[in-house]
Amino acid sequence: MDSSLLPSQSRVSLNHHLYAHAKVPDGLRHLILDIARATKYIHSAIRTTEAGLAGTINQFGEEQLQLDVLSNEMFERHLEESRLVATFVSEEQENVVELNLKAPYSVVFDPLDGSSLVDANFAIGSIVGIYSGNQVIGRKPREQVTALYVLYGPRTILVYGAGNGVHEFILNDVGEFILLRENLGVGDDAKNYSPGNLRAVTDTPFYRKAMNHWLDAKLTLRYSGCMVADIHHILSKGQGIFTNIGGSKYPEGKLRLAFECGPFAYLVTQAGGAASDGAISIMDRPIETVDQRTPLIIGSKNEVEKVAGILKNA
Ligand code: AFP
Numbered sequence: 001m002d003s004s005l006l007p008s009q010s011r012v013s014l015n016h017h018l019y020a021h022a023k024v025p026d027g028l029r030h031l032i033l034d035i036a037r038a039t040k041y042i043h044s045a046i047r048t049t050e051a052g053l054a055g056t057i058n059q060f061g062e063e064q065l066q067l068d069v070l071s072n073e074m075f076e077r078h079l080e081e082s083r084l085v086a087t088f089v090s091e092e093q094e095n096v097v098e099l100n101l102k103a104p105y106s107v108v109f110d111p112l113d114g115s116s117l118v119d120a121n122f123a124i125g126s127i128v129g130i131y132s133g134n135q136v137i138g139r140k141p142r143e144q145v146t147a148l149y150v151l152y153g154p155r156t157i158l159v160y161g162a163g164n165g166v167h168e169f170i171l172n173d174v175g176e177f178i179l180l181r182e183n184l185g186v187g188d189d190a191k192n193y194s195p196g197n198l199r200a201v202t203d204t205p206f207y208r209k210a211m212n213h214w215l216d217a218k219l220t221l222r223y224s225g226c227m228v229a230d231i232h233h234i235l236s237k238g239q240g241i242f243t244n245i246g247g248s249k250y251p252e253g254k255l256r257l258a259f260e261c262g263p264f265a266y267l268v269t270q271a272g273g274a275a276s277d278g279a280i281s282i283m284d285r286p287i288e289t290v291d292q293r294t295p296l297i298i299g300s301k302n303e304v305e306k307v308a309g310i311l312k313n314a
Pocket of ligand 1: 114195196227
C-alpha cells in the first residue's frame with residue numbers, strides 16, 4: 001500500500017491543526033476546510049482547463065479567463081454549501097452577495113490572482129479573508145478572524161493565520177493539506193524587493209526614489225507579477241518588501257483593499273512584519289466599497305517604514 005495513504009503521527013492535517021493548535025471555533029474550522037476544498041478543485045482545474053477567454057468581463061473591465069469564472073464558481077458553491085456564510089465579496093463580482101444573513105461569517109476573496117500569468121505557466125493563487133458577522137463594508141482588515149491564501153506553483157501550498165501564528169501546508173497526493181512549517185516569521189530588515197506597478201515611477205517621483213534606494217542598497221529583485229507568489233516569497237524567506245504604489249494607469253495602485261491587501265496585511269502583520277498605505281497601517285483602513293484600491297507597502301518592518309518615509313518626504 002502507498003505509505004502516503006496511511007495515517008502517521010508525524011503528519012498533521014489542516015483539520016487537526018485548526019482544532020488542536022489554532023483552537024478555532026468549530027464553525028470557523030468547517031468554513032476554512034470548505035474553502036480549502038474549493039481550492040483543491042481550482043488546483044485540479046489549473047492543470048486541466050484551457051487557458052482561454054470566457055468571453056465575459058469582470059467588475060474592473062478585465063476580460064475573464066474560463067479559469068477565472070470556474071474558480072469563482074468553485075468558491076461560490078463551497079461557501080453556499082457550508083451554510084456558514086452570510087455575505088461574500090469576490091473580485092469577480094460587482095456587489096456584495098447575500099447568502100444567509102443569519103449565518104455567522106462573511107468572506108472576501110480573489111478566486112484566482114495573477115490569471116494574466118496562466119498562459120506563461122507562472123505561479124498563481126487564491127486569497128481569502130474571513131470576518132465574523134454579516135457585513136464587510138465598513139470593516140477594517142484588523143477585524144478579520146482568519147486570512148489565508150493558496151499558491152498554485154510547482155507545489156500547491158496553503159498558508160493561514162487565525163490569530164495564533166501563520167502556518168504553511170502542502171497539498172499531498174491524496175488531496176489533503178499537510179503541515180509543512182509552523183509560525184512563519186518576517187524579520188525587520190529586507191534583502192529582497194518586489195516592486196509592483198513600477199510604471200508609476202514616470203509620474204510618482206518618490207517611487208523612483210524608493211527604486212534607487214533599493215538599487216543602491218543592493219537588494220535582490222524577486223518579482224513574478226502575482227502578489228500571492230511575491231508575498232509568499234517574503235513569508236517563506238522571512239524577509240523582503242513588496243510594493244504596489246499609485247501612479248500611471250492606477251492612481252491608487254492596482255490592488256484592492258478588501259480581498260487583496262486586507263488578507264495579506266493580516267497575515268504579514270501576524271508574522272511580525274508591517275503593511276502600510278504610506279500613511280497608516282492597512283489593518284486600520286476601513287473598507288468603503290467593494291472595488292476600493294489602495295497603495296500597499298508590505299513586508300519587513302524597517303523597510304516598510306523607510307519606504308513610507310520616502311513617500312512622506314516626497
Ligand atoms: P492579474 O490577476 O490581472 O494577473 O493581476 C495580478 C495582480 O493583481 C497582482 O497579483 C500583481 O501583484 C499585480 O497585478 C501586478 O501588477 P503590475 O504588473 O502592474 O506590477
